[in-house]
Amino acid sequence: MIAKEPPGPRSTGIRALAVIFLLSLAALAAVACDDSGxxxxxxxxxxxxxxxxxxxxxxxxxxxxxDVRVNVAFSGTGGGLEVFCAGExxxxxxxxxxxxxxxxxxAENGINDVLEIQVGLDALTVMVHxxxxxxxxxTIEQLHEIFRxxxxxxxxxxxASFPDQPIALYYPGTDSxxxxxFVEAIIKDVDEAANHRGDxxxxxxxxxxxxxxxxxxxxxxxxGFAYFQDAGQSLKAVSVDGGEGCVAPSFDSALDxxxxxxxxxxxxxxxxxxxxxxxxPMLRFLEFxxxxxxxxxxxxxxxxxxxxxxxxxxARIEPYLP
Amino acid sequence: MASEQLRLRAGGAVxxxxxxxxxxxxxxxxxxxxxxxxxxxxxxxxxxxxASRLSLDFLTNYPSRFAEKAGLRPAxxxxxxxxxxxxxxxxxxxxxxxIWIEEFAPRNRLLTIVKINLANxxxxxxxxYGILGLTIFVRFYGMDRSLLAGGFTLALxxxxxTVIASQEAIRQVPPSLRDGALALxxxxxxxxxxxxxxxxxxxxxxxxxxxxxxAVGETAALIMIGGAAFIHFDPGPNLxxxxxxxxxxxxxxxSFTVIPIQIYAWTLDSRREFQANAxxxxxxxxxxxxxxxxxxxxxxxxxxxx
Numbered sequence: 249m250i251a252k253e254p255p256g257p258r259s260t261g262i263r264a265l266a267v268i269f270l271l272s273l274a275a276l277a278a279v280a281c282d283d284s285g286x287x288x289x290x291x292x293x294x295x296x297x298x299x300x301x302x303x304x305x306x307x308x309x310x311x312x313x314x315d316v317r318v319n320v321a322f323s324g325t326g327g328g329l330e331v332f333c334a335g336e337x338x339x340x341x342x343x344x345x346x347x348x349x350x351x352x353x354x355a356e357n358g359i360n361d362v363l364e365i366q367v368g369l370d371a372l373t374v375m376v377h378x379x380x381x382x383x384x385x386x387t388i389e390q391l392h393e394i395f396r397x398x399x400x401x402x403x404x405x406x407x408a409s410f411p412d413q414p415i416a417l418y419y420p421g422t423d424s425x426x427x428x429x430f431v432e433a434i435i436k437d438v439d440e441a442a443n444h445r446g447d448x449x450x451x452x453x454x455x456x457x458x459x460x461x462x463x464x465x466x467x468x469x470x471x472g473f474a475y476f477q478d479a480g481q482s483l484k485a486v487s488v489d490g491g492e493g494c495v496a497p498s499f500d501s502a503l504d505x506x507x508x509x510x511x512x513x514x515x516x517x518x519x520x521x522x523x524x525x526x527x528x529p530m531l532r533f534l535e536f537x538x539x540x541x542x543x544x545x546x547x548x549x550x551x552x553x554x555x556x557x558x559x560x561x562x563a564r565i566e567p568y569l570p
Numbered sequence: 571m572a573s574e575q576l577r578l579r580a581g582g583a584v585x586x587x588x589x590x591x592x593x594x595x596x597x598x599x600x601x602x603x604x605x606x607x608x609x610x611x612x613x614x615x616x617x618x619x620x621a622s623r624l625s626l627d628f629l630t631n632y633p634s635r636f637a638e639k640a641g642l643r644p645a646x647x648x649x650x651x652x653x654x655x656x657x658x659x660x661x662x663x664x665x666x667x668x669i670w671i672e673e674f675a676p677r678n679r680l681l682t683i684v685k686i687n688l689a690n691x692x693x694x695x696x697x698x699y700g701i702l703g704l705t706i707f708v709r710f711y712g713m714d715r716s717l718l719a720g721g722f723t724l725a726l727x728x729x730x731x732t733v734i735a736s737q738e739a740i741r742q743v744p745p746s747l748r749d750g751a752l753a754l755x756x757x758x759x760x761x762x763x764x765x766x767x768x769x770x771x772x773x774x775x776x777x778x779x780x781x782x783x784x785a786v787g788e789t790a791a792l793i794m795i796g797g798a799a800f801i802h803f804d805p806g807p808n809l810x811x812x813x814x815x816x817x818x819x820x821x822x823x824x825s826f827t828v829i830p831i832q833i834y835a836w837t838l839d840s841r842r843e844f845q846a847n848a849x850x851x852x853x854x855x856x857x858x859x860x861x862x863x864x865x866x867x868x869x870x871x872x873x874x875x876x
Contacts, residue, residue: 265869273654289825291715291796291798291825292798293796293798296838299799299800299835299838300635300839302800303633303635303799303800304635306800306802307633307634307635307800307802310802317801317802317803317825318800318802319715319798319800319801319825319827320798320799320800320801321715321793321796321797321798321799321800322793322799322835322838323793323794323796327794331796334709336708336709336714336715336796337715337796452842547635548635549841
C-alpha cells in the first residue's frame with residue numbers, strides 16, 4: 249500500500265503560504281524602481297575614512313547623472329586595493345598611498361596603469377596655551393605619554409625640563425573622526441594595548457576646545473587641522489617629531505607627508521578606464537569628483553586640498569577629457 | 571502539642587540540600603533578570619534614540635550624507651532578496667544533509683568525522699565565510715559583488731547550523747513511527763517522506779528560522795565580499811523582470827547593500843544625527859527579525875495541530 253498524501257489541511261496551509269509568498273514577492277518587485285543603470289556602473293571599495301567623501305560625491309553625481317550607478321563599499325584601504333588589483337572594482341578609496349607589493353599584485357593581473365588622485369587630507373593639530381613657552385615640539389612618544397590612560401599628570405613627567413605643573417587635557421568627543429585618528433596614530437601606534445585617557449575635557453564642538461585651551465595656562469589639546477586653519481590661529485600649534493625632526497603643522501608639511509599627524513586621502517583608478525570611450529561614466533564621475541571635492545571634503549569633515557594641489561590632480565584626468 | 575511535633579525541620583544533609591535548592595532558585599532568577607534587563611535596556615535605549623527618525627521617508631529614501639534625508643530603501647530590498655536567495659539555496663541542502671545523516675548514512679567513522687566537522691563549521695567566525703565566498707563565488711565563479719554571491723555566502727554560513735538543528739528534530743521523531751512504516755513494506759524514502767519529515771518539520775522550522783535570523787544580521791562576511799554601503803537603486807529584479815528570465819537573472823546579479831551594512835556605515839559617521847539613523851535602522855531590523863520569529867511560531871503551531 250502506497251501512502252498517498254490526502255488533500256488535508258496541511259497541504260492547503262502550505263499552498264496558502266506559497267500564494268502569500270508569491271504575492272509579496274510581486275508586490276516587492278512592483279514598487280521597485282526601474283533604474284536600469286544603462287549609463288554604466290561604477291563599483292567602488294576601499295577605505296572607510298575616504299568613504300564619506302566618495303559617497304557624498306556619488307550622491308550629488310546621481311542628481312546630475314541618474315543613469316549611472318555608483319556603488320560605494322568600505323572594506324578598508326588594504327581590502328579595497330586587493331579587489332581593485334583583482335580587477336573587481338573600478339575605483340578604490342585609500343587613506344594611504346598604494347604600496348609596492350600592491351602595485352605588484354596589480355601588475356600580475358595585467359593592471360599596469362594605476363592612476364593616483366589625491367582628494368583631501370585627514371590631519372590634526374596639537375595645541376597649547378599661547379603663553380606656554382616650553383612645549384614647542386613634542387615627539388609621538390611624548391604625546392602618547394600625555395594622552396594614554398594613566399599617563400602623565402604633570403608636565404614634568406613628560407620631560408624633565410618642563411615645569412612641575414598639572415596637565416589639563418582637551419580633546420574631541422569619542423564619536424569624532426579626529427578622535428579615532430588620534431587614537432590610531434598616537435595611542436595604538438606606540439602601544440597597541442593602550443587606551444586614550446578619559447579624564448580631560450571632551451567636546452564635539454571644536455569651538456569649546458579652542459576656548460578651553462585658550463583659557464587654561466596648563467592646557468594641551470588637539471582638534472582637526474581644518475579647524476586650526478579656520479579659527480585656531482590664536483593658539484600655539486605644537487610641532488610634532490615623528491622620528492625625523494620637528495615639523496610644524498601646515499598645508500605643505502601635511503601634503504608632502506612630513507607632518508606626522510596627517511595622512512593624504514586618495515582614490516585610485518585605471519588610466520584605461522578613463523580612455524574607453526567619450527561618454528565614459530568613470531570620466532564623468534572623476535571630473536565631477538574633482539570639481540566638487542573642495543566643498544564636499546570640507547562638508548564631511550576633512551581638509552580640502554589647496555587650489556594648486558587640486559589643479560595638479562585635475563591635470564591628471566585632463567588628457568582624457570573630451 | 572501534636573501539631574507542633576508535626577512541623578518537622580530537616581537537619582544536617584537534608585537541610586543543606588534544601589538550602590542549595592532555595593539559593594539556586596534565586597541564582598537562576600538572577601541570571602535571567604540580568605540577561606533580560608540588559609536586553610531590555612538596550613532595546614529601550616535604541617528605541618529612545620531612533621524612534622524619532624522612523625517615518626515612511628526613512629523606509630523609502632536612498633542613503634544620503636544628510637542624516638534627515640538618509641533612508642533604508644535599497645538596504646531593505648537588498649536584505650529581502652538576499653534572504654530569499656539564502657533560504658532557497660541553503661534549506662534544501664541542509665535538510666537533505668540532515669536526512670542523509672540520520673536516515674541513510676552508514677554508521678561508521680566517516681559519518682562521525684562529518685558530524686564533528688559540521689559542529690565545528692557552525693562555530694566558524696562569519697568573516698571566514700566572507701573570505702570563502704569572495705574566493706569561490708565572487709572570483710572562481712565570476713559572480714562579482716552580486717546578490718547571488720552574497721546569498722550563497724550566507725547560505726554556506728547557515729547550512730551547518732540548519733543541518734544540526736534539523737538532525738535534532740529528526741532524531742526526536744519516535745522510532746516506532748519509522749519502524750512501523752518500514753515493517754509495513756514502505757521504502758526508506760517513503761518512511762522519511764510520510765512519517766519522519768511531517769513530524770520533524772516544526773523542529774526543522776525553528777532551527778531554520780534561527781539560522782536565518784543570524785543571516786539577516788550578518789555584516790562582516792558581506793562587507794568582505796563587497797556589499798556596498800552607498801547604493802542609489804533598488805537591488806534585485808523588478809516587476810518587469812518577472813516576465814523575462816534574462817532580466818530576472820540580471821536583477822539577481824546586481825550589486826547590493828543590506829540593512830546591517832547601512833547601520834554600520836551610519837555608526838561609523840562621526841555626526842550625531844547619524845547615530846539616531848543607526849538606531850532607527852536597528853529598530854527596523856529588530857522588527858523584521860521578530861516578525862520572522864512570529865512567522866516561525868505560527869507555522870510550527872499549524873503543523874503541531876495537524
